[in-house]
Amino acid sequence: MKVIHTVSELQRYMADIQKQQKAIGFVPTMGALHSGHLSLMKRARQENDVLVLSIFVNPLQFGPNEDYEDYPRTLDKDKDIARTAGVDIIFSPGVRDIYPRPMRNEINVISGTDVLCGKSRPGHFNGVATVVLKLFQLVQPDRAYFGQKDAQQVAVIKNMVDDFHLSVDIRTCETARENDGLAVSSRNVYLSERERSRAVHLYKGLQHTLRWITGQAFITPAEAEQKLQHYLQEHIGAQMDYVQVLSFPELKPLHQLEGSVIVACAVFFEKARLIDNVLVHVEKGRGGYYDVSYIDEI
Numbered sequence: 001m002k003v004i005h006t007v008s009e010l011q012r013y014m015a016d017i018q019k020q021q022k023a024i025g026f027v028p029t030m031g032a033l034h035s036g037h038l039s040l041m042k043r044a045r046q047e048n049d050v051l052v053l054s055i056f057v058n059p060l061q062f063g064p065n066e067d068y069e070d071y072p073r074t075l076d077k078d079k080d081i082a083r084t085a086g087v088d089i090i091f092s093p094g095v096r097d098i099y100p101r102p103m104r105n106e107i108n109v110i111s112g113t114d115v116l117c118g119k120s121r122p123g124h125f126n127g128v129a130t131v132v133l134k135l136f137q138l139v140q141p142d143r144a145y146f147g148q149k150d151a152q153q154v155a156v157i158k159n160m161v162d163d164f165h166l167s168v169d170i171r172t173c174e175t176a177r178e179n180d181g182l183a184v185s186s187r188n189v190y191l192s193e194r195e196r197s198r199a200v201h202l203y204k205g206l207q208h209t210l211r212w213i214t215g216q217a218f219i220t221p222a223e224a225e226q227k228l229q230h231y232l233q234e235h236i237g238a239q240m241d242y243v244q245v246l247s248f249p250e251l252k253p254l255h256q257l258e259g260s261v262i263v264a265c266a267v268f269f270e271k272a273r274l275i276d277n278v279l280v281h282v283e284k285g286r287g288g289y290y291d292v293s294y295i296d297e298i
């Protein structure tokens, strides 16, 4: 496994690989690797000849009052995990390598940022899209792998790939969860014991929502949101960021439950903001009830 820290070295190294016409799989991350990242790497390993992993905590996607400075950085441990996953190249640049000067151009994400994390983290997806475009240019992957946990990010990246005719295939992997259902996240380390035991209700709440959708005739998206909000407030008791039921991947409000639907929530704990979602296909059943099936790949 090769560990590369500079843009120029990566460019030299990738030029050689590109000449060999090998299929390149790419997993972009911010490090502090866990089983969620591992599932992305495993799939990318199976589907490509060469596996590139990037580890870069991108300042451009953090707001002024967010956790950029405190974001966990565990490069030595990450290298061990990457090695076991069969990574060929780790690209772990410094901020000055990626941004040697203030950017003169940035991607401005126009669609789908007025909801969910786009609404609560203004500018976040401009930062994500800008760094992902840079990384795609450097790595020139055939396939790039993202997690469903960050479903809005997947929608934003797919739109960018479409809009700019980028020749990379975006593949999404289902959310890896702890045994009790909590979505694995680098930020989980910042939960206190009490918060950790309550955090499980994010996923439990999402599952209850699916039951409410199948069990309550004529339930509206707004009613489903209200019930989930109430459940989370009662069981977690932390400050809520959002609870939303939207169409996916358009991320538009729904008047009635039908088609591909995302049920998503975000909660502020003391030191970490956690997100989770479920993606389902909803169909009208009999007597005003709905049938729901999980969507495997988005």
Ligand SMILES: Nc1ncnc2c1ncn2[C@@H]1O[C@H](COP(=O)(O)OP(=O)(O)OP(=O)(O)O)[C@@H](O)[C@H]1O
Pocket: 028, 029, 030, 031, 035, 036, 037, 039, 040, 145, 146, 147, 148, 149, 150, 173, 174, 175, 176, 177, 183, 184, 185, 186, 187, 188
């Ligand atoms: N539990 C998970 N299951 C599947 N993919 C995941 C999971 N957690 C993160 N990923 C994916 O890994 C990639 C890198 O994510 P990132 O490094 O930000 O990790 P993270 O755990 O999501 O961090 P944080 O939750 O603190 O933002 C993204 O595509 C993300 O969606």
Ligand SMILES: CC(C)(CO)[C@@H](O)C(=O)[O-]
Pocket: 028, 029, 030, 056, 058, 061, 128, 131, 132, 150, 153
């Ligand atoms: C895609 C990404 C690596 C861009 O910084 C980040 O947003 C993440 O880890 O999901």
Ligand code: BAL
Pocket: 061, 150
């Ligand atoms: N996984 C999303 C990256 C972020 O929270 O900034």
